[in-house]
Amino acid sequence: MSILKIKNIKKSFGEDLEVLQDISLAVEEGEVVSILGPSGSGKSTLLHILGGVDRPTKGKVYFDGVDVYQQKEDQLAIFRRRQVGLIYQFYNLIPILNVLENMTLPVLMDGREVNQEFLTELVATLGLEGKEKKLPNELSGGQQQRTSIGRALMTSPLVVLADEPTGNLDSKSGKVVAEEFRKINEELGKTLLMVTHDPQMASRCKRVIFLKDGYVMNDVRKEGTEEEF
Ligand code: ADP
Numbered sequence: 608m609s610i611l612k613i614k615n616i617k618k619s620f621g622e623d624l625e626v627l628q629d630i631s632l633a634v635e636e637g638e639v640v641s642i643l644g645p646s647g648s649g650k651s652t653l654l655h656i657l658g659g660v661d662r663p664t665k666g667k668v669y670f671d672g673v674d675v676y677q678q679k680e681d682q683l684a685i686f687r688r689r690q691v692g693l694i695y696q697f698y699n700l701i702p703i704l705n706v707l708e709n710m711t712l713p714v715l716m717d718g719r720e721v722n723q724e725f726l727t728e729l730v731a732t733l734g735l736e737g738k739e740k741k742l743p744n745e746l747s748g749g750q751q752q753r754t755s756i757g758r759a760l761m762t763s764p765l766v767v768l769a770d771e772p773t774g775n776l777d778s779k780s781g782k783v784v785a786e787e788f789r790k791i792n793e794e795l796g797k798t799l800l801m802v803t804h805d806p807q808m809a810s811r812c813k814r815v816i817f818l819k820d821g822y823v824m825n826d827v828r829k830e831g832t833e834e835e836f
């Protein structure tokens with residue numbers, strides 16, 4: 608079964624800005640998908656609609672069989688917190704909280720207990736050992752982004768959505784972060800959708816979707832890419 612399915616999504620802002628015209632997609636569990644398209648083509652908007660953050664003007668979003676926007680506001684908020692891991696270009700870490708505190712905040716806000724074993728494992732997977740007590744301003748950009756990846760994963764979301772996750776990094780840190788995304792998919796088995804301008808990231812995805820003028824212009828599944836996710 609598709610883990611994520613959208614049908615005839617349309618999104619307008621106000622009367623005359625029609626950003627998404629008619630988008631339908633199905634994403635299978637464990638897939639890694641990159642979303643490309645010119646600036647302003649609605650990539651971030653689409654990601655937000657997929658993640659339960661922004662209501663479509665028309666159309667349906669099904670997440671693991673659940674009709675996302677049929678849910679009441681409070682259910683939708685819980686859905687967002689538990690099922691979706693969002694990662695942005697700018698890390699949005701809380702400056703006065705250290706690495707561990709930033710990573711565990713969404714779990715605590717959800718009223719759940721932190722799984723210490725998983726936290727330790729995640730810190731190691733993300734190469735953040737020794738940085739646990741550091742504040743964001745004591746970290747490099749790559750370390751900050753890895754912390755924000757950790758924060759997105761701590762709630763064990765079904766799907767990870769990333770919006771230009773290497774967009775603010777130099778190519779060396781970008782490579783490290785790209786490697787983390789490979790692990791998220793291969794080792795943690797997460798379904799992953801990411802908007803990216805980074806050819807290095809896009810070339811490693813088995814499926815590439817190209818958005819233009821509010822439509823999916825191209826939806827390509829590649830076979831046998833050498834350095835793939
Ligand atoms: P992309 O991520 O592909 O660059 P976006 O999805 O951010 O594109 O934006 C697509 C279009 O929608 C842009 O013209 C942008 O200005 C507009 N837009 C995005 N969010 C809003 C909003 N909340 N209100 C009004 N216009 C918006």
Ligand code: MG
Nearest residue numbers: 650651652770
């Ligand atoms: Mg964008």
